[in-house]
Amino acid sequence: xxxxxxxxxxxICKSGTSVKIECRSLDFQATTMFWYRQFPKQSLMLMAxxxxxxxxxxxxxxxxxxxxxxxxxxxxxxxxxxxxxxxDSSFYICSARxxxxxxxxxxxxxxxxxxxx
Amino acid sequence: KQEVTQIPAALxxxxxxxxxxxxxxxxxxxxxxxxxxxxxxxxxxxxLLIQSSQREQTSGRLNASLDKSSGRSTLYIAASQPGDSxxxxxxxxxxxxxxxxxxxxxxxxx
Numbered sequence: 001x002x003x004x005x006x007x008x009x010x011x012i013c014k015s016g017t018s019v020k021i022e023c024r025s026l027d028f029q030a031t032t033m034f035w036y037r038q039f040p041k042q043s044l045m046l047m048a049x050x051x052x053x054x055x056x057x058x059x060x061x062x063x064x065x066x067x068x069x070x071x072x073x074x075x076x077x078x079x080x081x082x083x084x085x086x087x088d089s090s091f092y093i094c095s096a097r098x099x100x101x102x103x104x105x106x107x108x109x110x111x112x113x114x115x116x117x
Numbered sequence: 118k119q120e121v122t123q124i125p126a127a128l129x130x131x132x133x134x135x136x137x138x139x140x141x142x143x144x145x146x147x148x149x150x151x152x153x154x155x156x157x158x159x160x161x162x163x164x165l166l167i168q169s170s171q172r173e174q175t176s177g178r179l180n181a182s183l184d185k186s187s188g189r190s191t192l193y194i195a196a197s198q199p200g201d202s203x204x205x206x207x208x209x210x211x212x213x214x215x216x217x218x219x220x221x222x223x224x225x226x227x
Binding site: 006032034042043044046049091093095104105106107108109110111113 | 148149151153158159160161162163166168206208210213214215217218219220
């Protein structure tokens with residue numbers, strides 16, 4: 001299947017700093033990528049839908065200025081957690097669909113464990 | 118709003134048993150349904166994808182069924198192995214979003 005690469009897999013940052021997480025589709029183009037957050041022992045919560053060349057669509061309750069999403073190309077979307085606080089510590093996962101081929105299967109990155117100290 | 122429920126939340130079985138994981142969803146107007154496996158601290162691995170027009174898909178020891186009218190899907194795992202231990206998530210795709218269940222944590226004991 002298609003491969004989605006997410007980087008970094010783990011990051012520890014100080015409170016007040018910003019962290020960028022990258023999501024790349026390695027062997028396909030994705031006009032749409034999805035960003036999820038997962039709390040311990042819970043399922044995935046959709047944060048936003050990232051659209052190539054346009055603004056991301058955020059879910060209700062997700063702060064746009066806190067979680068900046070950029071989808072500048074058909075293979076790369078980035079999530080930047082700005083002014084991180086300990087409560088932002090979580091597991092973040094991105095997903096993409098091979099939209100150009102009309103694929104309907106979702107492929108997920110390996111996830112990023114963010115710890116804010 | 119679509120809601121996805123998975124039962125049971127946790128399951129422990131001895132090696133070699135066949136088992137069934139259940140997934141139900143409230144809105145039958147889905148585009149597809151996908152089953153995933155998640156190992157601790159890892160991302161999701163796609164296991165099976167069922168399009169809304171299909172009734173089942175098979176891959177090795179895994180078989181997933183879909184009854185869209187009743188809002189149900191099952192994941193059947195034959196001859197379970199300790200390596201199958203993981204959390205299994207189902208997700209439905211409609212309204213341009215994926216809706217996930219809370220998962221079933223499976224433990225296969227040697």
